[in-house]
Amino acid sequence: MLTETLPVANAPDALPATQPIELTINGQKRQFRLAPWTTLLDALREYANLTGTKKGCDHGQCGACTVLIDGKRVNSCLTLAVMHEDHAITTIEGLADSATGQFHPLQQAFIDHDAFQCGYCTPGQICSAVGMLNEGKVENKADQIRELMSGNLCRCGAYPHIVDAIQEVMKKER
Amino acid sequence: MIGKPISRVDGPEKVTGQAKYAAEFNVPDLTYGVVVSSTITKGTITRIDTTKALALEGVLEVFTHKNRPKTAWFDMSYKDQDSPPGSPFRPLHDDQVKYNGQPIALVVADTFEVARYAATLIEVDYDAEPCETDLLKHLHEARDPESGVANVFKPLPPKPRGNSAAAYANAPVSMSARYIHGMQHHNPMEMFATTVEYGRNGKLTIYDKTQGATNSQLYVTQAFNLSFDQVRVVSPYVGGGFGSGLRPQYQLFLAVMAARALKRSVRVSLTRQQMWSFGHRPATVQNIRLAADSDGKLAAVEHEAIAETSQFEDYTETVVNWTGKLYDCPNSTLSYKLKSLDMYSPLDMRAPGGVTGVHAIECAIDELAYKAGIDPLDFRFKNYSEKDWTEKDKPYSSKELRACFTQGAERFGWSNRTPEPRSMRRGHTLIGWGMATGIWDASQVPARAEAVLTVNGKLRVSSATADIGTGTYTIMTQIAAELLGMPLENVIFRLGDTDMPLAPIQGGSWTAATVGSAVKVTCEALAKKLFKLARKMPGSPLAGADFDDVFFASSHIRLRRDPSLSVSLQAIVDQNGGRAISETGTSLPNVLKQKDYSRSAHAAAFVEVEVDEDFGTVVVTRAVSAVAAGRILNPKTARSQIIGGMVWGISSALQEESIMDHRYGRYMNHNLAEYHIPVCADVRDLDVIFVEEVDDIVNPLGVKGVGEVGLVAMPAAIANAVFHATGKRIHDLPIQLDKLL
Ligand code: FES
Numbered sequence: 001m002l003t004e005t006l007p008v009a010n011a012p013d014a015l016p017a018t019q020p021i022e023l024t025i026n027g028q029k030r031q032f033r034l035a036p037w038t039t040l041l042d043a044l045r046e047y048a049n050l051t052g053t054k055k056g057c058d059h060g061q062c063g064a065c066t067v068l069i070d071g072k073r074v075n076s077c078l079t080l081a082v083m084h085e086d087h088a089i090t091t092i093e094g095l096a097d098s099a100t101g102q103f104h105p106l107q108q109a110f111i112d113h114d115a116f117q118c119g120y121c122t123p124g125q126i127c128s129a130v131g132m133l134n135e136g137k138v139e140n141k142a143d144q145i146r147e148l149m150s151g152n153l154c155r156c157g158a159y160p161h162i163v164d165a166i167q168e169v170m171k172k173e174r
Numbered sequence: 175m176i177g178k179p180i181s182r183v184d185g186p187e188k189v190t191g192q193a194k195y196a197a198e199f200n201v202p203d204l205t206y207g208v209v210v211s212s213t214i215t216k217g218t219i220t221r222i223d224t225t226k227a228l229a230l231e232g233v234l235e236v237f238t239h240k241n242r243p244k245t246a247w248f249d250m251s252y253k254d255q256d257s258p259p260g261s262p263f264r265p266l267h268d269d270q271v272k273y274n275g276q277p278i279a280l281v282v283a284d285t286f287e288v289a290r291y292a293a294t295l296i297e298v299d300y301d302a303e304p305c306e307t308d309l310l311k312h313l314h315e316a317r318d319p320e321s322g323v324a325n326v327f328k329p330l331p332p333k334p335r336g337n338s339a340a341a342y343a344n345a346p347v348s349m350s351a352r353y354i355h356g357m358q359h360h361n362p363m364e365m366f367a368t369t370v371e372y373g374r375n376g377k378l379t380i381y382d383k384t385q386g387a388t389n390s391q392l393y394v395t396q397a398f399n400l401s402f403d404q405v406r407v408v409s410p411y412v413g414g415g416f417g418s419g420l421r422p423q424y425q426l427f428l429a430v431m432a433a434r435a436l437k438r439s440v441r442v443s444l445t446r447q448q449m450w451s452f453g454h455r456p457a458t459v460q461n462i463r464l465a466a467d468s469d470g471k472l473a474a475v476e477h478e479a480i481a482e483t484s485q486f487e488d489y490t491e492t493v494v495n496w497t498g499k500l501y502d503c504p505n506s507t508l509s510y511k512l513k514s515l516d517m518y519s520p521l522d523m524r525a526p527g528g529v530t531g532v533h534a535i536e537c538a539i540d541e542l543a544y545k546a547g548i549d550p551l552d553f554r555f556k557n558y559s560e561k562d563w564t565e566k567d568k569p570y571s572s573k574e575l576r577a578c579f580t581q582g583a584e585r586f587g588w589s590n591r592t593p594e595p596r597s598m599r600r601g602h603t604l605i606g607w608g609m610a611t612g613i614w615d616a617s618q619v620p621a622r623a624e625a626v627l628t629v630n631g632k633l634r635v636s637s638a639t640a641d642i643g644t645g646t647y648t649i650m651t652q653i654a655a656e657l658l659g660m661p662l663e664n665v666i667f668r669l670g671d672t673d674m675p676l677a678p679i680q681g682g683s684w685t686a687a688t689v690g691s692a693v694k695v696t697c698e699a700l701a702k703k704l705f706k707l708a709r710k711m712p713g714s715p716l717a718g719a720d721f722d723d724v725f726f727a728s729s730h731i732r733l734r735r736d737p738s739l740s741v742s743l744q745a746i747v748d749q750n751g752g753r754a755i756s757e758t759g760t761s762l763p764n765v766l767k768q769k770d771y772s773r774s775a776h777a778a779a780f781v782e783v784e785v786d787e788d789f790g791t792v793v794v795t796r797a798v799s800a801v802a803a804g805r806i807l808n809p810k811t812a813r814s815q816i817i818g819g820m821v822w823g824i825s826s827a828l829q830e831e832s833i834m835d836h837r838y839g840r841y842m843n844h845n846l847a848e849y850h851i852p853v854c855a856d857v858r859d860l861d862v863i864f865v866e867e868v869d870d871i872v873n874p875l876g877v878k879g880v881g882e883v884g885l886v887a888m889p890a891a892i893a894n895a896v897f898h899a900t901g902k903r904i905h906d907l908p909i910q911l912d913k914l915l
């Protein structure tokens with residue numbers, strides 16, 4: 001007869017207290033009280049009510065949670081909210097032009113090219129594409145885009161249209 | 175409107191992050207549930223200690239089999255619209271563990287952070303028993319499946335005909351092979367989640383990840399003995415399903431149970447690892463023997479499949495019947511068997527059975543064509559079936575597969591292929607070209623819809639169906655706009671809410687036909703009602719006209735003989751005392767018309783692979799799918815469906831497999847880093863052709879669903895291309911480099 005116990009490693013009886021933090025999200029300063037081990041992803045989704053950023057794995061394996069931190073693409077599930085008090089965080093909700101409400105060119109191109117089906121990976125794909133363009137390493141070549149967009153999984157398989165959408169935006173921005 | 179490449183009407187919400195999925199309804203005073211999963215596969219829980227978790231500040235309750243509230247007694251109460259025969263799994267039912275990863279506790283706390291931590295503090299002891307999870311070890315114990323209602327849509331094999339064994343023995347050309355694929359998991363990008371909002375008088379509003387809000391509602395009302403008006407299920411957006419949402423998953427049960435016990439709103443989201451703790455595409459072993467006469471006509475066909483199921487339900491798929499539909503051979507034996515193992519019941523996964531069976535038969539046909547010295551495409555023309563012997567020799571309601579072959583081959587450049595394996599190269603890499611046939615059901619079931627002309631002259635249409643990325647929102651909007659002659663921006667289609675008229679689960683590629691027909695009959699009924707009202711209006715230019723004398727265009731009802739004579743839809747509602755005008759309708763399949771025909775969508779896939787001989791790596795460099803699926807309502811969204819299916823084909827052929835350590839009955843790669851699915855770099859040049867196909871039998875719209883047919887042909891086409899490149903017949907999927915080295 002086998003017996004198995006779930007291992008519980010030196011579990012503390014009480015948890016550290018929550019603490020006040022301030023984040024700058026989409027140009028707005030916002031205050032929260034969070035447990036220090038709250039991920040940026042959970043802070044956005046559960047505390048800031050910005051659910052456009054998606055959770056697809058919580059382990060840095062899918063890219064659904066991609067946001068821009070000071071313009072760089074980051075998996076928000078792999079970083080803690082408390083680490084970003086001094087940074088500018090941009091989520092999918094903040095990509096459209098705040099004055100005119102006009103979509104970011106990538107948002108429009110994704111619609112035009114049908115670059116998604118269920119839409120769940122889409123905010124991450126778009127933020128990742130914005131980050132990729134900011135990196136400035138990519139010429140408008142499909143191979144290169146495919147390689148540099150491979151951190152964002154799409155189970156619906158919209159990849160060919162995602163590449164088309166990005167290429168169109170790059171062509172226009174030339 | 176119908177047939178135009180309209181951009182998805184839900185696009186703006188999806189690209190701005192406004193589309194809300196099940197775990198994103200942030201209702202007030204929400205609590206969070208985290209599931210604890212079993213670490214053994216079979217046995218008894220002897221101790222489960224929740225003290226430490228309960229002592230933590232913020233933890234509200236820990237539910238286990240010992241303290242769970244009472245739920246319904248009979249098995250019947252846990253059945254859903256997609257239940258196979260057997261006894262459905264009941265979460266936290268008792269101390270028995272039936273599979274690895276089974277939910278054994280739910281920790282509920284004020285915050286997700288606390289609940290997740292508390293879940294690690296639950297201590298569990300088990301009496302583990304040896305488990306059996308390896309299908310290959312138990313093939314000799316396979317048995318006939320129990321049949322049930324599920325087999326209406328998933329027929330079991332027909333009786334054999336002719337004498338396949340004798341024909342096989344006497345034919346000049348023959349082949350035999352065994353094909354195996356392992357387990358696969360759906361893994362939509364959105365994890366399963368349910369948010370239960372606990373309302374006044376205990377009324378539940380449930381935001382659930384499901385392919386059928388009505389299915390979740392049925393399940394909850396029965397399992398918890400609640401009336402329909404106490405349970406509303408809402409599911410406007412679903413982050414992919416692929417079949418995984420056809421049955422209510424256990425987080426729904428747990429979230430409802432906790433919400434009722436605590437009288438609080440509760441959200442339960444599964445982790446990515448827990449996405450391996452319910453249904454999967456079952457591992458399946460297939461044996462095929464084929465023979466042909468000297469002119470390449472099939473003389474014998476034998477196709478046997480053995481699949482796994484759980485110990486508690488007989489999940490079945492239609493695996494071998496496709497062979498009979500595609501190849502009308504006088505000597506055919508088809509069989510399908512099951513073996514129960516210590517795992518969760520398998521679950522329909524995109525083109526269930528079709529991907530499995532067609533992979534095997536289409537690889538076998540390629541092999542036989544080679545043995546007969548005939549081009550694989552010519553071989554298929556020679557053996558083209560005009561009728562379906564698995565359905566009493568009925569003719570097809572429509573079958574433009576020939577056109578798929580011709581147009582696909584043309585676009586791909588098939589005639590430039592040199593037939594000998596290893597005969598095509600690009601520098602150091604081997605090039606292979608392969609092709610295969612695809613087929614999928616074209617079903618229709620009953621559904622209801624409502625259409626309302628609102629006071630401000632807009633059209634609002636609804637049905638409790640789903641859009642799992644399929645384009646339902648868009649195509650229904652198009653159908654409604656066309657029928658009432660209104661611009662798209664004045665038409666809104668809503669779905670995914672049990673307060674709307676009844677629709678079935680979204681599966682089997684039947685939504686376009688099913689809900690589309692309901693929207694059609696409902697809008698037609700509304701059109702008639704509007705016409706009657708318009709005719710009665712004072713001084714109406716339509717007075718004295720019949721319905722056949724008018725048409726609907728630019729938001730007006732117009733006379734055919736003089737379109738300038740018209741009544742605007744806005745004027746009709748205005749005349750109606752400022753009240754909206756509505757109509758509900760039900761569409762039923764026209765069984766009398768359909769019953770004499772076999773109804774399927776068809777496809778042909780042509781694929782080029784590059785194989786690196788030193789590394790054994792395979793890349794699909796380009797592929798063309800030619801699809802015959804009746805009328806295409808929206809070529810833009812339909813193309814995405816087919817491309818998605820093709821990507822799934824690449825995945826199934828080359829990448830994905832859930833690997834189990836059979837000593838423990840446990841998945842070893844249950845995460846997205848180790849369970850490989852294609853990334854952007856794996857997907858190159860994919861092309862789609864929709865061939866013209868007219869079908870007035872399948873349903874009033876003449877449509878056949880396109881969610882699954884694009885996948886079916888791909889795995890075999892890829893395997894055949896790998897053979898052409900390397901000279902190696904790889905019968906088992908996925909074809910990874912170890913098989914080629
Ligand atoms: S959720 Fe962050 S990478 Fe998957």
Ligand code: FES
Pocket residue numbers: 115116117118119120121122153154155156157158363413414643
């Ligand atoms: S659109 Fe569904 S996962 Fe990418």
